Amino acid sequence: MAGLHQIEWLLVTLIILYLVIIGAPDERSLGLLLTTVAYFGFSLVASRLHFFGDRQRWLLAIHTWVMIGFITWFLHNTEGASGPLTSLYLLAVVTSALTLGVLATMLQVVAIGACILLLFQLSGDSISAPEHLSLMSINLIAFLIVGYLTSALVNGIEVSNRMLIEMASQDPLTGLFNRRAFNDLVKPIEAMARRSRRPYSVVVIDMDGLKAINDAQGHVEGDRVIQLLADELKAHTRSSDLLARHGGDEFLIMLPDTDADGATRMLRRLLAAPDHEIPAISIGVACYPEHGESFDALFEQADQAMYISKGLGGNRVHVADRPDAPSGMAQGKGRTP
Numbered sequence: 001m002a003g004l005h006q007i008e009w010l011l012v013t014l015i016i017l018y019l020v021i022i023g024a025p026d027e028r029s030l031g032l033l034l035t036t037v038a039y040f041g042f043s044l045v046a047s048r049l050h051f052f053g054d055r056q057r058w059l060l061a062i063h064t065w066v067m068i069g070f071i072t073w074f075l076h077n078t079e080g081a082s083g084p085l086t087s088l089y090l091l092a093v094v095t096s097a098l099t100l101g102v103l104a105t106m107l108q109v110v111a112i113g114a115c116i117l118l119l120f121q122l123s124g125d126s127i128s129a130p131e132h133l134s135l136m137s138i139n140l141i142a143f144l145i146v147g148y149l150t151s152a153l154v155n156g157i158e159v160s161n162r163m164l165i166e167m168a169s170q171d172p173l174t175g176l177f178n179r180r181a182f183n184d185l186v187k188p189i190e191a192m193a194r195r196s197r198r199p200y201s202v203v204v205i206d207m208d209g210l211k212a213i214n215d216a217q218g219h220v221e222g223d224r225v226i227q228l229l230a231d232e233l234k235a236h237t238r239s240s241d242l243l244a245r246h247g248g249d250e251f252l253i254m255l256p257d258t259d260a261d262g263a264t265r266m267l268r269r270l271l272a273a274p275d276h277e278i279p280a281i282s283i284g285v286a287c288y289p290e291h292g293e294s295f296d297a298l299f300e301q302a303d304q305a306m307y308i309s310k311g312l313g314g315n316r317v318h319v320a321d322r323p324d325a326p327s328g329m330a331q332g333k334g335r336t337p
């Protein structure tokens with residue numbers, strides 16, 4: 001975004017250079033200088049207020065319209081629309097294409113066309129003169145091409161960026177978050193829960209016997225059951241819950257605002273789901289605040305609880321022991337009680 005202010009400052013620099021080297025009619029010099037200083041002040045204030053940084057479209061639009069108005073005023077007071085300075089409008093077109101998209105940019109090219117017509121009108125030149133008509137057409141076609149190509153380029157970069165972010169945060173097989181993205185998303189929920197002392201649950205799920213499926217039916221079938229389980233997890237969780245594929249056949253869920261009872265109710269429904277294609281799963285649960293103060297501590301507890309589930313035969317939920325509870329208090333909850 002800083003680049004956009006640089007475009008404006010480039011415009012101011014070009015205009016000052018013009019005034020110094022070529023100069024304007026004496027009676028207009030002061031007015032032009034004051035307008036240029038006012039425009040520079042506007043740009044400076046806008047950059048301080050983070051107009052561009054906030055990416056508010058209407059503020060960006062105001063910015064480009066002000067730029068077009070300023071260029072039109074400058075041309076009106078110097079060489080009109082028939083000189084080479086008309087190409088200064090390119091700066092407004094590029095600014096718009098970088099920030100506002102193709103449609104707004106095309107609209108601005110139309111508005112620039114209207115400004116050029118107005119300039120011809122004000123200077124008393126006839127627009128129907130062949131040299132004026134061809135000059136205006138060439139300029140407008142150039143603006144259209146530059147505006148369109150720049151917008152398309154920016155759009156392509158934005159799409160690529162989005163894809164890169166998705167690729168960096170998603171597990172490609174299931175579309176769930178990967179562990180890195182999950183860790184980033186967990187932090188604010190953990191902090192909020194700690195501040196408000198609201199509960200949350202951490203769930204570790206591990207498939208039972210994926211290796212046997214891979215060995216007997218091949219990796220494609222193994223992949224398919226992983227996807228089926230991921231779909232089932234999505235179907236049984238809320239949109240506010242966080243799901244991640246943690247490793248090969250291991251999944252991780254964070255359930256905000258959910259205590260141990262709420263988590264086990266949901267997980268029992270998952271185990272009772274009638275989809276027999278999904279292999280058995282072992283589940284461990286740990287909850288804030290009773291099983292630990294930090295997400296990492298809860299993850300460790302949930303992981304141990306998952307292994308207890310597996311040790312008890314798998315296909316069940318095991319809630320971590322309370323740290324102060326005597327050992328043997330673990331509660332196993334199988335698919336078939």
Ligand SMILES: Nc1nc2c(ncn2[C@@H]2O[C@H](COP(=O)(O)OP(=O)(O)OP(=O)(O)O)[C@@H](O)[C@H]2O)c(=O)[nH]1
Nearest residue numbers: 206207208209210211212214219220222223248249
């Ligand atoms: N098809 C497939 N298999 C995977 C993938 N990632 C890991 N695996 C396999 O999953 C198997 C996991 O093995 P284990 O950790 O022993 O798990 P398991 O066979 O489910 O046995 P338990 O966890 O003890 O119940 C290994 O054979 C891995 O090669 C994957 O993306 N697709």
